[in-house]
Amino acid sequence: MSANHDVRHYPGAGLMTTVFFLWLYAPIVVVIWFSFNENRLVSVWSGFSTKWYTAALANDALMDALRVSLTVAGIATVISTTVALCAAMVLSRNSDLRFAKLSETVVNLPLLLPEIVVAVATLILFSQLEFTNGLLRLIVAHSAFCTPFAFLPIRARLQGMSADYEEAAQDLYATPFTAFRRVTLPLIMPGVFAGAMLAFVISMDDFITSNMLATGGTTTLPVYIFSLIKRGTTPELNAISTLLIVASLVIATLALALSARAMRRA
Amino acid sequence: MRRGEAVEVFNVSKMFGTYQALDQVSFTIKENEFFTLLGPSGCGKTTLLRMIAGFERPSEGSISLFGAEIASLPPHKRHVNTVFQSYALFPHMSLEQNIAFGLENLGWAKAKRQARVAEMLELVHMSDFAKRRPDQLSGGQRQRIALARALAPEPQVLLLDEPLSALDLKLRQAMRDELRALQRKTGITFVFVTHDQDEALDMSDRICVLGQGQIQQIGTPSDIYEEPQNRFVADFIGATNFLEAEVVSLNGDQAQIRTALGLEFTAAQKGVQGPGAATMSLRPEKIGLEEQASGNVFTGTIRSRNYMGGFTHYAVETAGITLQVSRRNALSHAESYDIGREVKLGFRDESVRVLGQ
């Protein structure tokens, strides 16, 4: 390829890139910067302090919300990833499956539906069933909408993996289950891991459904943060946001490193 | 079961949807035999092998292993192992673990397993590599490990699907000899799939030529080469000249024929129904030039020459027909004939095969 075709040499490309990254990251930088502001007013800088972090960590309501979010996300991740793994196995390893195309569409459809519609529908269904346990309602709903997100990377990984390995395993006297456990699963692990991470993040991040289904004592983190904003932004909110950013970065880095290692071995 | 029959394939057909991949295929493979399935790409070799391994079910017919019907057994219950074309070594396991995998599933005790793995690594000259992973090996080394892994559980039959096709030329020749030696040493029945006629002729005890989903001929390498049963086999195995001929009369497996070259003689025939048009096959190396011309002698003109080292290939035109002639360069200064030169050609009656249309 000649240098002329490299987009970096287009006029204005450098400026565009700078503007793009500023637009993307400036708000985040501002949040982190002002989380260390000593002043009560968010936009007036009056000196460095970590007191808002102390306040955030001492906030029981916040910690409760975090606990609810982690519980729901943890359980929903396990359930949705398991369901997605089963669906992907069936769809990828049965050449003569009837309604294969339709089944795949049904699994993926929730990605295309507006979440508010699904949330309202879920709320109505749960009321009809008189299903009132707040935490369980969240877990069931989150497991459902996380499944297609977990499904996509697992399915991609399975499709990219030759069926030869599974056949070789069975040829070497492994029962179908042993072949799955000792050969297929380790080889698609990067996909399963990516799917689980995606499901976890989607669940942690969810606001619409969680807000709709929230009852007393089952406020998730996003729902709690939103309620804080309604009372006006405080520096404490900046501190909470910064902690969330750091936690996300740590998790994302860990995930990338782990999946890169798994990829190298596969 | 008659003694000594390792695999019996009886009337096996395979349909993929409406496409018939195999049509009424029957053969038996003897114990300790190096048996080759040879045919062009897409003729159904892999499908046949996968049916013996258990990855495909025959649409019709039966397959037996040492007398026991296995067509309905899943792959993990058949005492048959496969060397896959892609090798399919497990990338997340060391070579040792790869070889031990089958033994673990069979429930071998740890000490016995370790001894067997060491023995297998030794057999394929890879003992120093036990702890490595497959991605740290060259193509030839992977091939060896795939063999060791498949041989470790002492299968009743070893299936090999074009195992040499991914190797470069030199290595391929060396692996041919190694495979053959390994088969003799272990005494295991090998079913070897290839589309390479040289490989098949070189390595096999018997060859089954497949074409268009049907068996074209089964026989020893020299049977297949010297006595092709039909035009497909004569054409697929080695190079040959096909000439239009007219059968004047038939006498058992001998035919009195008249050729377009104006020669009339008696030759062995296969599949000719009666007098009339037929095809004769004459191998390039069976035609003598000049002082080597004997039997049915005629003249022609050299049209092209290709020096191949051990041989020189000529195209010789006679009576509007171009014949491929191959002459061995036996002496270091063997005479070579220039293009345009008139030469004497000759072939013996017994070199000709007359084939049905």
Ligand SMILES: Nc1ncnc2c1ncn2[C@@H]1O[C@H](COP(=O)(O)OP(=O)(O)O)[C@@H](O)[C@H]1O
């Ligand atoms: N699973 C399958 N579905 C449909 N057609 C198949 C399948 N497997 C093989 N075929 C077809 O059957 C024919 C024989 O295939 P194969 O046994 O792989 O040939 P070979 O190994 O001799 O090259 C080919 O035309 C191939 O396209």
Ligand SMILES: [Mg+2]
């Ligand atoms: Mg094949």
